Each structure stands twice: as C-alpha cells, then as structure tokens.
Amino acid sequence: MSGGTALIVTDMLNRYEHEDAGPLVRCVSEALPAIRRAVDLAEETGTMIVYVNDNHGDWAAGRDELCEWALAGSRRELVEPVLPPAGAAFVSKARHSIFYETPLNYLLRSCGVERIVLTGQVTEQCILYSALDGYVRHFEIVVAGDAVAHIHPDLAGAAMRMMQVNMAAEIAPVEQLLQGAAR
Numbered sequence: 812m813s814g815g816t817a818l819i820v821t822d823m824l825n826r827y828e829h830e831d832a833g834p835l836v837r838c839v840s841e842a843l844p845a846i847r848r849a850v851d852l853a854e855e856t857g858t859m860i861v862y863v864n865d866n867h868g869d870w871a872a873g874r875d876e877l878c879e880w881a882l883a884g885s886r887r888e889l890v891e892p893v894l895p896p897a898g899a900a901f902v903s904k905a906r907h908s909i910f911y912e913t914p915l916n917y918l919l920r921s922c923g924v925e926r927i928v929l930t931g932q933v934t935e936q937c938i939l940y941s942a943l944d945g946y947v948r949h950f951e952i953v954v955a956g957d958a959v960a961h962i963h964p965d966l967a968g969a970a971m972r973m974m975q976v977n978m979a980a981e982i983a984p985v986e987q988l989l990q991g992a993a994r
Contacts, residue, residue: 815859815922815923815924815925815926816858816859816924816925816926816927816928816989817858817859817860817861817919817922817924817926817927817928818849818850818853818858818859818860818861818927818928818930818989819861819862819863819909819927819928819929819930819931819941820846820849820850820860820861820862820863820893820895820899820930820931821863821864821909821929821930821931821932821937821938821941822863822864822865822931822932822933822937823846823862823864823890823893823931823932824862824864824877824878824880824881824890824894825865825881825884825886825889825890825932826880826881826883826884826885826886827839827884827885827886827889828884828885831962832885832886834961834962834963835932835933835960835961835962836886836889838932838960838961838962839889839932839960840889841960842932842957842958842959842960843889843892843893845930845955845957845958845984845985846892846893846930846931846955846958846985847892847893848958848985848986849928849930849955849958849985849988849989850893850896850899852985852986852989853989854896854898856989858928858989859900859922859924860895860896860898860899860900861899861900861901861902861915861918861919862874862895862899862900862901862902863901863902863903863904863909863913863915863941864877864901864902864903864904865903865904865905865937866903866904866905867880868905872903873901873903874895874901877903878890878894878895882894900918902914902915902918907936907937907940907941908937908940908941908943908944909937909941909944909945910941910944910945910948911940911944916948919950924950925950925951926950926951926953927945927950927951927952927953928953928954928955928988928989929941929942929945929952929953929954929955929959930955930958930959930985931958931959931960932959932960932961933960933961933962934959934960934961934966934967934970934971935961935962935963935966935967935969935970936962938954938959938970938974939970939973939974942954942974942978942980943974943977943978945978946977946978946979946980951981952974952978952979952980952981953980953981953982953983953988954971954974954980954981954982955983955984955985955988955989956971956982956983956984957984957985958985
C-alpha cells in the first residue's frame with residue numbers, strides 16, 4: 812500500500828506535574844476535544860493510529876504502564892479521553908522527536924504510510940522536532956492546528972510558521988485533515 816496516512820498522537824500520556832504544567836494544562840484543555848475527534852475520525856476512516864509517548868525515564872514502561880502512570884497523576888480528565896484505542900500502535904520514546912531512536916520510521920514505512928498527521932503536545936518542542944525529523948525522512952507533514960497544545964504561545968506560533976515554511980507542512984483543523992483519509 813502506498814500513499815497511506817497515519818495519525819500520530821504525541822505525548823498525551825502525561826501526569827501534568829512538571830514545572831510548565833500550568834500553561835500546558837490550559838492549552839491541552841482547549842485542544843482535547845479536537846485530539847479526541849482526530850482519534851475518532853481516524854478510527855471511522857480506517858486511518859492508522861500511532862501513539863508515541865515519552866517514557867518519562869521508565870525503560871520498562873510500555874503502553875499499559877504509561878497509561879496507568881498518567882491516569883494516576885493530577886489531571887486524569889486530560890488523559891482519560893485520549894487513552895490509546897485497542898487497535899492503535901504504540902511507540903515509546905525518550906527524547907523530543909517521535910523518530911529519534913524509535914522504530915517509528917520502520918513501522919510507518921512497512922505500513923505504506925507517506926503522510927503523517929501530528930497531534931498532541933508540545934507544539935514548540937516535540938511536535939516541531941518530530942515534524943522536522945519526519946520531513947527529512949520524506950514524509951508529507953500535516954499538523955492538526957486545533958489538536959496541538961503548547962506551553963509558550965509565542966514559540967508555538969513561531970514553530971507552526973517554521974513547520975509551514977521550512978517543512979512544507981499543511982496546517983489545518985482536524986475535520987479538514989482526516990475526513991475521507993484512509994490507510
């Protein structure tokens with residue numbers, strides 16, 4: 812299969828107990844409905860869903876452990892709506908980019924994915940670095956502008972502009988990006 816699309820949900824398994832949690836929580840609260848809608852649309856259209864999440868330094872943690880860890884944090888209401896659905900692939904990461912030292916590139920290529928739709932957090936960090944790493948790997952980069960969350964609005968704005976200009980990223984709302992998309 813060629814030309815497939817994958818929805819990437821980035822770093823949504825989080826306890827929100829870190830130094831920058833305040834501004835991030837506010838933004839995640841706003842983006843959460845669109846992230847949930849992205850997952851729903853991907854399921855409805857048969858689009859591949861991949862959750863990529865920081866392992867938070869726990870090298871033994873997989874999908875279930877990271878879900879439990881995040882749910883036990885201070886903001887369960889931000890985690891529960893976007894828990895990975897049963898059929899979603901799951902990749903653990905240790906650094907900012909979803910591609911850095913992970914099997915994601917291999918997974919996507921083996922499934923015929925050429926277009927990735929990025930959602931999640933943090934726009935000016937993990938989303939930006941992941942977009943760049945995807946771009947240099949020749950993926951078509953798409954950012955669901957209503958389904959990404961930031962800490963610093965000014966840096967997020969600059970990051971979105973950089974992705975659009977330097978990585979030819981398409982930036983649009985979830986509804987526009989995933990309607991009719993299929994694997």
